[in-house]
Amino acid sequence: MASLVAASPTPRDEELELLQSMYYGDELQISPSDPHSATIHLSLDPPPPSPPDPITISVSLSLPPAFPSVPPSISLQSPSMLKSSLQLLTSKTLTHLSEELSDGNENLALAAVSFVRDELESSSSSSYLSAAPTPPPAASVDTAKKERAKKNQQQFMREWCSFVSLYKESYASGPNRYEVLLDLANGRGLKITGMAIAGKPGGLVVEGGEGDVLEFMHLIRTDFFETLNPRGRKVTTRWQERLPDDRLEDERECALAMRRLEAHRADGGEAALGESKKAQREREMREESARKDGEFVDGYAKKYGGVLAEAHIEAALASSGFQGELSAVDIDGLRAFPDFSIFAKTDYESNTQEAAKLFKSKGLMDGFDAMFAYRYS
Numbered sequence: 001m002a003s004l005v006a007a008s009p010t011p012r013d014e015e016l017e018l019l020q021s022m023y024y025g026d027e028l029q030i031s032p033s034d035p036h037s038a039t040i041h042l043s044l045d046p047p048p049p050s051p052p053d054p055i056t057i058s059v060s061l062s063l064p065p066a067f068p069s070v071p072p073s074i075s076l077q078s079p080s081m082l083k084s085s086l087q088l089l090t091s092k093t094l095t096h097l098s099e100e101l102s103d104g105n106e107n108l109a110l111a112a113v114s115f116v117r118d119e120l121e122s123s124s125s126s127s128y129l130s131a132a133p134t135p136p137p138a139a140s141v142d143t144a145k146k147e148r149a150k151k152n153q154q155q156f157m158r159e160w161c162s163f164v165s166l167y168k169e170s171y172a173s174g175p176n177r178y179e180v181l182l183d184l185a186n187g188r189g190l191k192i193t194g195m196a197i198a199g200k201p202g203g204l205v206v207e208g209g210e211g212d213v214l215e216f217m218h219l220i221r222t223d224f225f226e227t228l229n230p231r232g233r234k235v236t237t238r239w240q241e242r243l244p245d246d247r248l249e250d251e252r253e254c255a256l257a258m259r260r261l262e263a264h265r266a267d268g269g270e271a272a273l274g275e276s277k278k279a280q281r282e283r284e285m286r287e288e289s290a291r292k293d294g295e296f297v298d299g300y301a302k303k304y305g306g307v308l309a310e311a312h313i314e315a316a317l318a319s320s321g322f323q324g325e326l327s328a329v330d331i332d333g334l335r336a337f338p339d340f341s342i343f344a345k346t347d348y349e350s351n352t353q354e355a356a357k358l359f360k361s362k363g364l365m366d367g368f369d370a371m372f373a374y375r376y377s
Contacts, residue, residue, distance in 0.1 A: 012065070012067050016036060019110060027042075029041075039058050040061070042055075042056070042116070042120075046120055046125035046129065047125065057080070059112065061113075068101070072112065074090060074094065076090050085127075093116060097111060097112055155326070156207070156209065156242070156330070157208065157209070157240065157243075158240070158367070160205050160238045160371050161206075161238060162202065162203055162236050162372065163202035163203070164200070165199070165202055166199060166204075177228075181196050181224065182342070184220065184224060185206070186339075188215075191208050192340050193206075193340050194206035195342070197351065198343065198344035203371040203372060204371075207335055217235075217237075220235055221235065243334055250304070252316045253296065254316070255312075256317070257293035258293075258297055258308065261290060261293050305363060336362055336364055343355045352372060
């Protein structure tokens with residue numbers, strides 16, 4: 001009887017698997033008629049003086065049978081760019097692939113996508129997006145700061161991301177990546193807390209006012225990406241938490257309900273001998289109020305994963321609740337991290353497992369799983 005032997009994956013198969021490990025869901029579409037053709041949909045943030053809105057561009061790739069000895073064919077589509085600009089970018093991408101092929105790079109599909117991303121998120125992006133870029137007004141920096149401050153007052157934000165890999169060393173005698181991350185978090189006027197987790201894959205959780213978090217993530221995709229090999233220039237947002245969704249008000253109401261329940265238990269609430277009808281009605285009203293308070297506290301615990309600790313009760317009672325904007329005290333009270341740090345062990349293989357213990361102790365496993373579970377599912 002002839003034995004069945006599974007066919008070894010071809011370079012085309014391996015390249016598609018690499019793309020699928022980096023782009024997920026709607027980001028990547030495999031052609032139903034050709035398993036070696038794919039389209040990657042990118043949403044990019046070009047630096048000024050380009051338009052402030054994100055650029056959407058689709059990179060369609062077809063890997064020939066002789067891949068990687070023969071580079072993939074490429075087609076670019078974008079509602080944000082003129083046809084002439086797309087032709088220019090396509091030409092530059094093909095030239096870049098020829099250079100990569102000469103250098104022995106076999107991941108040419110990934111190199112093409114990375115080149116398109118880098119071109120549109122670098123200072124050269126204006127040459128593709130407008131024929132005559134105008135310099136930003138002098139007040140643009142102040143305007144950006146005011147806009148960021150406004151967003152900070154509107155919402156607290158915690159973003160969970162994953163990197164293809166995150167290591168200290170740069171690919172070519174460049175800066176220490178950990179120092180770059182710490183500078184972006186602490187040296188750019190942003191009030192950012194959170195943690196980066198070294199390894200392959202790497203993780204990132206960052207929190208603060210919404211405006212600060214959005215600015216930090218923009219810096220990650222520009223300044224930090226400059227320290228990475230093009231193959232590693234990929235950070236994917238796995239989950240975003242934005243507060244209040246009513247949580248600040250819920251915390252205050254829960255704290256008040258817990259204090260009322262404490263007072264009710266201390267009072268005893270039992271009927272007294274010879275109790276008058278008026279006293280009976282008042283007692284029944286207190287019992288009904290306690291029942292509703294208990295239901296609210298139980299509902300809060302189910303919604304947010306537990307009741308408030310004593311210190312958190314005091315903080316919630318001291319807060320004015322959400323009244324249209326957040327104070328710095330409100331934002332600091334929502335933080336799970338005291339500062340921004342790098343979690344890195346010498347043994348990268350066990351780094352994720354060690355980090356999981358820390359996040360579990362903080363009650364943040366939902367976010368941790370969002371960062372890493374996709375990789376092991």
